Amino acid sequence: MDTILIADDHPLFRQALILAVARVAPRARILEAGTLAAAARAAGEAQGLRLILLDLKMPGAVGYSGIALLHAEKPEVPILVVSSAEGAKAAEETRALGAVGFLPKDSDLATIEAAIARALTGKPLSAPLTPEDPIQREVASLTPTQLKVLLAVLEGKLNKQIAHDLAISEATVKTHMTAIMRKLDVQNRTQAALVARSLGLDLKH
Template structure:
């Protein structure tokens, strides 16, 4: 079966650079590209034989680490390698806590990118082991990371200030279904209203811009 790699980044030239690196490491690979988080989520859900996702944190539709959480929920056994301009060791620790297998800065040279791709592809088919939840914040982060794809989409829409009617239209579901998902989200996060749910998500870096 042909290896398929999803490259999710809103800059076409950088997608081309990553595709070049993929081609050098996996010459027979088929590359699927996405320029928004919504397109990446659709590709992750619909692409058969997907074996690796290369993801930028900062792209249309993504806030903070939400892209990792959403794509990991869609494809829990597909390794996600974050290639981003985010700074610091903290970013590397955070991406792993939301389900990524590694982090690489965009200004890394081609050899380093190729090496990271080689290491990441070895994780295919394995459930990503997150760091132990040793603090209350880490435990709540695990809960956020464990939301279903639709629950994450609803939570992201709440962060954007959308009403239930708008969320229902955007996701192609009924308002009653949105309310049901919101109830499940609040129960899992142990909060009593959508404002508190949004505050929890922001406190975990879901709403941080990189």
């Protein structure tokens, strides 16, 4: 059975998306997540996941980090962003980081249904973007755990705190940081955080 994940922290909007999904794919199994951590966990465990509907403004998400994390978790699953983030830049950034499309939250139900139907066929809503910035490409290539470590660094957490939060050893955190710094071509944690910020991973919408 096909599974569709709806990741949004607003219960009423989740219900609206559930209605849209039910009309487009009535046999699909629908999973709900109200935080980025729950969404990542659900994506990792779900069988037959065909589509992720994602809000950018979720607890645990900063800027475009939700797309980067879920795309790294399940790179083969299309991500359709439905968000209140505004502007053409938001749409471009979401697509560059791996989303198949971007819809404003004030889109009518018919538009959302059409976008869901198209995403389920594997076709992007518009021409996919390849990150032009080589650093952006490297961020998009980070593993889920590496992204979690980088986001924790953005929050100012120390290795010991990160290790506790991710249930890994401090040595493993250091290994991930080494890999992150190598991929981003930086020399230390501060520079890695600056690069991530410059790409909008902690951009507040």
